Amino acid sequence: MGQLKTEPLGLEGMRVITPFFQEDLRGSFCKVFRRELFSELGAAEEFSEMFFTRSQRSVLRGLHFQWSRPQWKIVTVLEGEIFDVGVDLRRDSPAYGQWRGISLSAENKKVLYLPAGFAHGFLVRSEQALVAYLCGGDYDPAADGGIRWDDPAIGVAWPFRPGECPVLSPKDAALPTLAEYEERRRRG
Numbered sequence: 001m002g003q004l005k006t007e008p009l010g011l012e013g014m015r016v017i018t019p020f021f022q023e024d025l026r027g028s029f030c031k032v033f034r035r036e037l038f039s040e041l042g043a044a045e046e047f048s049e050m051f052f053t054r055s056q057r058s059v060l061r062g063l064h065f066q067w068s069r070p071q072w073k074i075v076t077v078l079e080g081e082i083f084d085v086g087v088d089l090r091r092d093s094p095a096y097g098q099w100r101g102i103s104l105s106a107e108n109k110k111v112l113y114l115p116a117g118f119a120h121g122f123l124v125r126s127e128q129a130l131v132a133y134l135c136g137g138d139y140d141p142a143a144d145g146g147i148r149w150d151d152p153a154i155g156v157a158w159p160f161r162p163g164e165c166p167v168l169s170p171k172d173a174a175l176p177t178l179a180e181y182e183e184r185r186r187r188g
């Protein structure tokens with residue numbers, strides 16, 4: 001009872017979790033986190049932050065990471081639907097720079113696990129989306145980084161509707177490409 005199922009998503013360590021879900025006369029029960037499972041997946045046993053973001057349709061957040069103090073993330077959607085994306089930025093990974101994406105919604109109840117070393121972002125595909133995160137590894141504003149959502153070298157195929165433009169934060173609109181980011185780091 002109460003087990004969660006996991007499946008790979010094409011990049012080493014990236015997993016899709018199907019929560020334990022049960023309905024009865026009162027409503028429902030949905031378990032998305034179990035320490036034992038996430039320890040097996042490589043996540044530190046303790047998480048550092050839990051937070052929620054609410055966003056309108058077409059909002060695109062990302063692609064975010066902490067380069068010097070990478071965090072693992074567990075992402076789930078409590079209301080609405082997002083297209084959720086992870087980009088492998090682990091320096092020693094043969095899949096460096098590759099991305100995978102999946103629809104997460106309140107309806108499908110899928111949960112995404114991103115190991116430390118991935119960039120993360122999402123596009124909102126419903127009127128609103130309420131997204132919940134657990135993050136392992138402390139948030140460090142000085143290490144907070146990001147790369148452009150539309151970096152052509154990464155080539156995320158965001159599922160925009162015809163004529164749809166993403167709504168970005170000023171910070172995200174000014175992010176560099178991965179190559180630019182690396183160049184800045186090399187120069188210090």
Ligand SMILES: Cc1cn([C@H]2C[C@H](O)[C@@H](COP(=O)(O)OP(=O)(O)O[C@H]3O[C@@H](C)C(=O)[C@@H](O)[C@H]3O)O2)c(=O)[nH]c1=O
Pocket residue numbers: 049053061062063064065073120121122133135139169171
């Ligand atoms: C990311 C983060 C931000 N903050 C603060 C900083 C700022 O005042 C406010 C909003 O931050 P941002 O504009 O960076 O929020 P947002 O653009 O929603 O950033 C998030 O985007 C998605 C894609 C992720 O993967 C998350 O880890 C996070 O980076 O929250 C924290 O306190 N802890 C955190 O872990």
